[in-house]
Amino acid sequence: MSERELEPEIGGFFRSNLLAVQKAIRQQDFRKFAALESNAERVAFVLSYPEAHQLSLDVERPMIKDSSGAIRLKETGNKLFGCGEFAKALETYSNAVLLASLTVIISIDRERRCKCLELSVILANRSATLYHLELHEHALEDIEEASRLGYPKNLFYKLEERRARCLLALKRHDEAVEAFRRALRTLDDARIPLERKQKFEMDIRMMLAVIDKGKRLNETVPKNLPRVNGKQSLSSQRPEENRGKFIPEKQRNPRYPACSNAVEIKNSGGDVGRHAVATRKITPGEVLIVERPHCAFLLAENKLTHCNLCFTRIFVPIPAACHTCSCVAYCSRRCRDADAQVHLRECKLLPILWHSKASVTCFLALRAITQKSFEEIMKLKDQFVDSGSALNISAKNPYRGDDYMTFYNLVTHEDKRLPEDIFHRAYMAAWLFRLLRTGEYLPESVKTADTADSRLSDEELFIAELLLHNLQLLQFNSHEISELVRPKGEKTLAKAKSIFIAGGVYPTVAMLNHSCNPGVIRYFIGTTIVVRAVRTIRAGEEISENYGPIFTTTPENERKRKLRVQYWFDCNCEACLGHWPLLEELDPTILRFKCETGLSCGNVLLVKSDTNEFMIGCAKCGKSTNILKGLKALQDTDALFKIASTNLQEGQNELALRPYLEILKLLDETLALPIRDYHLCQQGVRLCALALGNTARI
Ligand SMILES: [Zn+2]
Ligand SMILES: [Zn+2]
Ligand SMILES: [Zn+2]
Ligand SMILES: [Zn+2]
Numbered sequence: 001m002s003e004r005e006l007e008p009e010i011g012g013f014f015r016s017n018l019l020a021v022q023k024a025i026r027q028q029d030f031r032k033f034a035a036l037e038s039n040a041e042r043v044a045f046v047l048s049y050p051e052a053h054q055l056s057l058d059v060e061r062p063m064i065k066d067s068s069g070a071i072r073l074k075e076t077g078n079k080l081f082g083c084g085e086f087a088k089a090l091e092t093y094s095n096a097v098l099l100a101s102l103t104v105i106i107s108i109d110r111e112r113r114c115k116c117l118e119l120s121v122i123l124a125n126r127s128a129t130l131y132h133l134e135l136h137e138h139a140l141e142d143i144e145e146a147s148r149l150g151y152p153k154n155l156f157y158k159l160e161e162r163r164a165r166c167l168l169a170l171k172r173h174d175e176a177v178e179a180f181r182r183a184l185r186t187l188d189d190a191r192i193p194l195e196r197k198q199k200f201e202m203d204i205r206m207m208l209a210v211i212d213k214g215k216r217l218n219e220t221v222p223k224n225l226p227r228v229n230g231k232q233s234l235s236s237q238r239p240e241e242n243r244g245k246f247i248p249e250k251q252r253n254p255r256y257p258a259c260s261n262a263v264e265i266k267n268s269g270g271d272v273g274r275h276a277v278a279t280r281k282i283t284p285g286e287v288l289i290v291e292r293p294h295c296a297f298l299l300a301e302n303k304l305t306h307c308n309l310c311f312t313r314i315f316v317p318i319p320a321a322c323h324t325c326s327c328v329a330y331c332s333r334r335c336r337d338a339d340a341q342v343h344l345r346e347c348k349l350l351p352i353l354w355h356s357k358a359s360v361t362c363f364l365a366l367r368a369i370t371q372k373s374f375e376e377i378m379k380l381k382d383q384f385v386d387s388g389s390a391l392n393i394s395a396k397n398p399y400r401g402d403d404y405m406t407f408y409n410l411v412t413h414e415d416k417r418l419p420e421d422i423f424h425r426a427y428m429a430a431w432l433f434r435l436l437r438t439g440e441y442l443p444e445s446v447k448t449a450d451t452a453d454s455r456l457s458d459e460e461l462f463i464a465e466l467l468l469h470n471l472q473l474l475q476f477n478s479h480e481i482s483e484l485v486r487p488k489g490e491k492t493l494a495k496a497k498s499i500f501i502a503g504g505v506y507p508t509v510a511m512l513n514h515s516c517n518p519g520v521i522r523y524f525i526g527t528t529i530v531v532r533a534v535r536t537i538r539a540g541e542e543i544s545e546n547y548g549p550i551f552t553t554t555p556e557n558e559r560k561r562k563l564r565v566q567y568w569f570d571c572n573c574e575a576c577l578g579h580w581p582l583l584e585e586l587d588p589t590i591l592r593f594k595c596e597t598g599l600s601c602g603n604v605l606l607v608k609s610d611t612n613e614f615m616i617g618c619a620k621c622g623k624s625t626n627i628l629k630g631l632k633a634l635q636d637t638d639a640l641f642k643i644a645s646t647n648l649q650e651g652q653n654e655l656a657l658r659p660y661l662e663i664l665k666l667l668d669e670t671l672a673l674p675i676r677d678y679h680l681c682q683q684g685v686r687l688c689a690l691a692l693g694n695t696a697r698i
Pocket of ligand 1: 308331
């Protein structure tokens with residue numbers, strides 16, 4: 001399992017400045033800091049030292065648009081296209097698209113000079129490449145965008161003709177006809193010799209006649225043939241139910257809509273706090289929680305390979321809606337438009353954030369604010385007065401992960417923190433605050449000067465308060481968002497690797513406690529988390545996830561140490577309490593049967609696998625247990641294991657998942673964990689499940 005938490009360690013960019021600030025603070029003043037009671041005061045304290053204003057908020061080479069660079073790339077792209085090197089041309093045009101500015105330029109096309117947007121021309125050229133690569137959906141997106149951005153009128157006929165041919169390839173005949181007709185109409189603007197015009201017109205009329213004939217023929221054929229729906233194919237190739245993306249409305253927990261009704265959230269207070277419990281018996285594979293993040297942020301290295309909004313891998317990058325940066329990309333115009341507002345608020349801040357190499361926790365602390373407008377954030381001030389209502393969860397007032405108050409109420413352990421810990425975070429919050437102030441997020445009327453002697457305005461203090469609070473809660477409540485990377489051409493998952501592409505906060509999943517023998521696994525579809533059971537969970541039993549260390553691979557001491565350092569608790573899970581050995585140390589010749597008396601006894605009967613006896617006495621309750629049913633189940637699982645392995649080897653992951661889950665169900669009935677085969681099987685389940693989520697073929 002991947003690490004769940006992403007700690008804000010102080011990296012090289014900050015270290016010497018942090019030391020300078022620390023040095024400037026006298027001992028008695030640090031005591032004053034330790035006595036401060038609000039996060040706003042703590043950040044203001046840091047900012048009252050001139051040293052805290054020395055760290056740069058600028059980068060030398062911000063990733064901004066570069067027209068001449070874009071034009072150079074476009075020309076290289078044209079050459080590659082001319083040689084039929086379409087894949088390389090696509091990559092080159094895509095780089096040009098990201099660099100191209102949105103200002104009007106005088107472009108020299110083959111015949112004449114004309115005024116147009118450089119980006120529209122590059123997009124049109126990329127659409128031609130995409131058409132040749134038979135990537136019609138993507139080509140259509142570029143054509144649409146090129147025409148929106150004012151592609152030269154005299155060349156429009158070519159663009160419309162290409163649009164028509166793409167639509168035709170997608171069997172969207174009616175739209176294709178319209179586009180061909182538009183191509184004919186725009187031919188008047190073309191500055192080409194009459195002869196070429198006539199030839200072009202004849203070709204199109206021919207195409208229109210062919211389509212018309214095809215249409216008439218089609219009408220005589222029964223209509224139950226499968227239809228290709230152009231709108232669907234860009235997003236997902238698989239039926240979403242299979243991927244566990246949704247829990248049907250009727251099966252949801254009305255108070256916690258991200259959960260199925262098999263899950264209830266309880267609050268025991270104290271160290272246990274809020275946690276999830278099974279309302280009924282849960283079987284392996286069941287989808288328990290599906291949740292969108294409150295906020296999420298891509299890792300810097302993925303900023304141009306993954307969509308800035310939905311985190312899917314980008315094949316044909318779409319640039320941001322802003323006029324300045326070239327530092328983020330989108331998978332589609334839909335994602336770009338949906339993210340436009342948030343990006344504008346963040347655009348200027350991103351290059352320096354990336355440059356600082358601050359951890360993704362810092363990015364998330366900032367985005368929790370920038371994803372809402374300044375006015376929306378200021379409205380929260382009133383809600384803090386009456387924060388009790390956020391905890392009164394009912395069917396009428398359900399738990400909403402997108403609500404800032406839900407996020408705000410996640411655990412911070414502020415009362416347990418040492419002054420040094422809070423100081424480090426206050427220092428980071430102070431820098432993030434200064435950064436936010438350089439952009440356009442805060443209105444000028446509330447901004448104060450970036451100096452040690454200026455007193456922060458009330459609005460600034462509120463933002464500073466939230467930033468430091470966010471940093472504290474993120475320590476315990478963030479998740480890594482993963483993607484399964486599979487080598488190109490490999491059928492099996494043997495060489496697949498789960499990598500960390502982003503960080504996110506899932507306010508419902510965040511309430512699950514940890515176990516070194518977790519009851520669930522998680523995977524991601526875009527930014528959405530899917531949590532599924534990976535063993536049988538009894539009614540009333542706690543549903544736990546894994547924060548990083550798992551008993552099969554990490555020794556008990558090491559697990560406990562990690563959990564203590566990062567999450568501040570002593571693990572009391574069954575694997576820790578029972579001192580379970582690592583997977584490789586589990587003796588496969590010893591079988592572990594549950595005593596038939598059940599939970600009220602709870603004893604485990606150890607039996608050699610080559611035993612001839614089938615009635616085993618329990619030393620605890622004295623009752624005898626018939627192990628024949630268990631032995632039979634073990635035999636059945638052998639056959640299932642073979643089916644699962646064969647399917648897995650053949651790349652049939654969804655077909656492998658079923659027998660794996662069946663094995664877990666069968667073994668859960670009679671045997672007690674840990675069982676070597678059982679946990680191997682769980683690993684198979686995890687791999688198959690990951691393949692249902694974000695996947696990349698590299
Ligand atoms: Zn996207
Ligand atoms: Zn931008
Ligand atoms: Zn444990
Ligand atoms: Zn017993």
